[in-house]
Amino acid sequence: MDFEVLETENFLFHCYRSDRDIVQDIANKVEESVLSVSLVFSAPRLPRKFDFYICPNIESFILLTGMHREDYQSWMVGNTDWNSGRVCVISPRAVTDRSEADMYRVIAHEAVHVVMDSIGSAESLPMWLTEGVAILFADQIPSAESLDQNSPPPVGSLSGSGFSSLGGYRYAGAYVRHFLELYGADVLKRVYSGEESVDGYITEGFERDAVLEYKNRCK
Ligand SMILES: [Zn+2]
Structure with missing residues (x-):
């Protein structure tokens, strides 16, 4: 070549x-x-x-x-x-x-x-987090109307081959955005580097709240 x-x-x-x-x-x-x-x-x-x-x-x-x-x-x-x-x-x-x-x-x-x-190995992290950071900072979150607050895919389902088909590329950016607003960049970095597990930060209704918050910001 x-x-x-x-x-x-x-x-x-x-x-x-x-x-x-x-x-x-x-x-x-x-x-x-x-x-x-x-x-x-x-x-x-x-x-x-x-x-x-x-x-x-x-x-x-x-x-x-x-x-x-x-x-x-x-x-x-x-x-x-x-x-x-x-x-x-x-x-x-x-x-x-x-x-x-x-x-x-x-x-x-x-x-x-x-x-x-350079902060952490993507292979050991959930895909919604690794893809979500890239989607968020590359300004790739789709329009608010294309996200549904009534049935957003659970973060736990967004991995491997199911990621794309369950809407991972549509929702993950909004999820990471919500995570950053709740906990800040230092916590995200600690999770990304493997110092802490992300699981303790994902509370009941996280996905719905993430979508609602994104929709409110886009109004
Ligand atoms: Zn990517």
């Missing part, structure tokens, strides 16, 4: 010639997201520069993420692998079913994952 490289403070951005004119915008968005989330959680500096691939097509995305072709689904447009130090997103130009603005939010979402992975 024929990538060109742009080096920034925390990343090496790899892009195709066809994305040369947008790589600087993408790099700015990523570094800005890294900085703001790092400030909120007093995150440590990243241990090394990460490779950030702007994949020119789905084929290269599948190859560079190392996923099995049969596991690929069309909603998968970004991927962060802390252990290999690699982030992959599909180029905003190669995605036809999302707007460019949406793809910039996906790019910010992956940058948030990189910072949060």
